[in-house]
Amino acid sequence: MGQKLRGHTQPAEAACRGSMIDIGRDESVLILIKHCQDMKQQETRLRLITLLLLLTCMAMLIYTTSAGLRQHEESGSHGQGSAVEQGAAHPRQERLCPEDNQTPVRIHLRPPSPTNKTKMSDGQYLEWDVDFGERNYDEETHAIVIPAPGIYFVYLRITLSCHGEKTPNFELFTLQLYCLNEGYPKRRLLTDAMDGLECTQDRSKSVFVGQLFELVEGDYLKVLMKKGYKLMKTASFGAYLV
Structure with missing residues (x-):
């Protein structure tokens, strides 16, 4: 079991x-x-x-x-x-x-009026009257005075005329633009122009010179009439800061 x-x-x-x-x-x-x-x-x-x-x-x-x-x-x-x-x-x-030193430098000159005009001849610096920019012109030296350094455009325009005279010869015209400075007494030639007229009849022409120059404070710009002053009818001379 x-x-x-x-x-x-x-x-x-x-x-x-x-x-x-x-x-x-x-x-x-x-x-x-x-x-x-x-x-x-x-x-x-x-x-x-x-x-x-x-x-x-x-x-x-x-x-x-x-x-x-x-x-x-x-x-x-x-x-x-x-x-x-x-x-x-x-x-x-x-x-x-008011006008201050920051005003753009611009000056424009023209030949003196007949009452202010002195007797001139070849080989002398041209005299001017001021249209505008009087503070930048020196009457004693007949020069544009540069007030500040910079790049300036300087221009000169001369109108030549035979003034009714008739001559068989070719009349030569020559001028020179000079720069002088109190720190550098020796004058420096900036540019010149040469042209002329044949006065077989009453004729006229314009001569223009314009160029950029780097100028410094105290530079004096003057125009020397080398030859052909009797051909000059009108003229203008000026400069402005670019």
């Missing part, structure tokens, strides 16, 4: 062990499934957080860009307004302020 009982108990124990193994496997599967679900949920949360961060960054970037553009437009409009105001105020200042 005892042997039979032992024979019957062995299958029962084996069945219990199998069921316990099956139960353990099911729990492992359930745990794994739950773990996968948790991982997916975490991944979804991370994606949502990343998306929110990207949207926030984009919004901040758009706001910063639009604010910068708005500020630039406002500063540009203010700058234009101030420039217009300065441009409008500048002429008023020029009208109200």
Whole structure:
């Protein structure tokens, strides 16, 4: 009897062990499934957080860009307004302020009137009367005085005429423009001009000399009539700072 009982108990124990193994496997599967679900949920949360961060960054970037553009437009409009105001105020200042050293250097000379004209001949410096720019002309030396260093355009125009005289010879005309300075007593030739007329009939022509020169303060510009003074009808001499 005892042997039979032992024979019957062995299958029962084996069945219990199998069921316990099956139960353990099911729990492992359930745990794994739950773990996968948790991982997916975490991944979804991370994606949502990343998306929110990207949207926030984009919004901040758009706001910063639009604010910068708005500020630039406002500063540009203010700058234009101030420039217009300065441009409008500048002429008023020029009208109200007296002539000073910042006034552009311009001088224009013409031959002296007959009452002021002295007897001249070839080989002398030409005398002048001032049309404008009197402060830049020295009557004693008959010269244009350069008040400040810079690039100046110096011009000289002479009209030649036979004055009704008829001669078979060709009358030569020559003049020279010189520069002198108290620091450099030796005169310096800047330019010259040569022309002439054949006075077989009443004729006239113009001679023009114009050139840019770099001059310094205290330079004196003078015109020397080398030959042909009797041919000169009218003349003009001037300079201005470029």
